């Protein structure tokens with residue numbers, strides 16, 4: 001049985017920006033990126049500022065041409081109209097024609113998507129309501145708040161109910177309610193068999209939503225795989241929280257919170273010994289918890305390895 | 316309508332709407348109307364050839380304000396999209412870059428058509444109200460001014476696909492000045508002493524569109540009609556340059572990285 005064709009596949013992707021007089025300054029934003037996104041999942045694209053996430057997404061949507069390697073959507077080069085009908089794209093910090101209203105903008109987009117008049121007006125209504133913009137639909141965009149603009153960006157990406165949603169930092173600029181709504185929207189898309197590919201630098205969003213994740217640092221993929229596997233990979237730690245300690249401590253605390261101190265030990269046996277020692281010394285033990293290695297620590301250790309952002313080189 | 320044509324129309328209408336709601340464009344447009352209307356004050360101060368002067372001022376106002384609008388819109392309409400990234404969400408829709416680029420400049424042409432149409436309408440109305448003699452030449456002049464200004468605008472648009480809006484605006488003004496003095500340049504070439512200089516001036520004449528012949532203001536001044544054939548010829552001549560500039564813009568825009 002052959003594997004289903006990936007929705008997004010990127011192989012050996014390079015991008016070098018040339019700047020300055022005659023392109024003498026070069027920025028290598030992508031240095032050979034490989035990954036694949038399978039159908040029907042929420043796929044996280046995680047990386048610090050300047051890692052090359054937006055650059056990768058712009059190549060996938062045909063806004064930028066790669067300097068090397070290939071980027072494919074649905075097994076085809078991305079820059080064709082038949083492929084474009086199948087995905088929706090939210091750029092980072094979307095911006096719209098300020099003097100048009102949300103509804104007018106969606107109407108233009110619907111014509112570009114080739115939706116017929118009745119589908120266009122029905123879908124416009126639907127996405128406006130999903131994005132929570134019903135009441136702002138006939139207001140000019142220059143009167144929108146930052147979060148409302150972001151919501152309109154999401155609405156236009158989903159206007160034709162595409163198979164694949166490519167979202168560049170979809171939660172940016174949204175309040176907690178908005179973030180929750182967008183997360184639920186993404187889960188709903190997955191439940192309806194759609195694929196969501198989104199970039200972020202917020203680790204908890206990835207832990208909460210994603211099936212798979214790629215970690216991009218300095219234009220290179222440093223880790224990729226199922227979120228559950230990545231989290232399970234690292235060592236577990238036991239944390240003991242105690243107060244009323246004698247000055248003579250058996251081990252140095254990992255952190256101090258007011259009058260409480262937390263100790264980290266590698267295994268259960270060490271935790272038991274530590275607790276006994278603490279009790280013997282007359283301290284009070286408040287909590288014992290198991291901390292699994294989380295994505296944040298993994299991410300920070302990956303980021304620590306490579307330089308943040310791309311270095312500028314001179315020819 | 317084919318889907319590509321539908322897309323071009325959608326983008327053109329969006330561009331027109333955006334220009335119509337732009338305060339600067341609007342303020343500009345209304346001030347030109349005020350000048351056109353108030354040019355009748357010259358009737359009060361002049362006693363002879365009064366209609367000639369009023370016609371002159373009216374048409375010159377239309378031409379000048381139209382030129383500024385054409386250059387402003389042509390040079391900024393695409394660069395603003397790129398700079399403010401509003402086109403990211405448009406060109407990642409199933410629309411070709413060619414349709415997008417043609418749609419944008421068609422929107423500019425539509426804006427110029429409506430603006431010049433309203434200015435010309437106001438001007439003609441003013442002539443009627445004050446009982447000035449009318450002639451076909453007035454409409455002919457306004458039409459060819461429109462073609463000329465669309466040509467200038469398309470040139471600004473073409474340059475703006477690879478240069479900054481400011482550079483594009485200046486280049487377009489340059490084209491206008493040289494094109495409007497085509498006759499003088501030709502005369503200069505005839506009388507040029509040195510051969511290389513003559514060659515330079517002649518090539519300018521061949522390369523630059525002759526905008527002077529699209530300007531019928533001197534005929535309008537004295538209300539002398541020109542044959543319809545001339546108007547048609549000049550329209551086709553302008554259209555060829557327009558097609559050339561728009562094709563150039565499409566070619567550059569198609570290859571561009573949207574940084």
Ligand SMILES: Nc1ncnc2c1ncn2[C@@H]1O[C@H](COP(=O)(O)OP(=O)(O)OP(=O)(O)O)[C@@H](O)[C@H]1O
Nearest residue numbers: 017027029048049050051052053054055309310574
């Ligand atoms: N238009 C451009 N010209 C020159 N360099 C660029 C351009 N766009 C991006 N870069 C460079 O490419 C690198 C990657 O940028 P990119 O925007 O892809 O990062 P990112 O991962 O999306 O970061 P963020 O989380 O801040 O959005 C950066 O070093 C940036 O300076």
Ligand SMILES: [Mg+2]
Nearest residue numbers: 053054055092
């Ligand atoms: Mg980014």
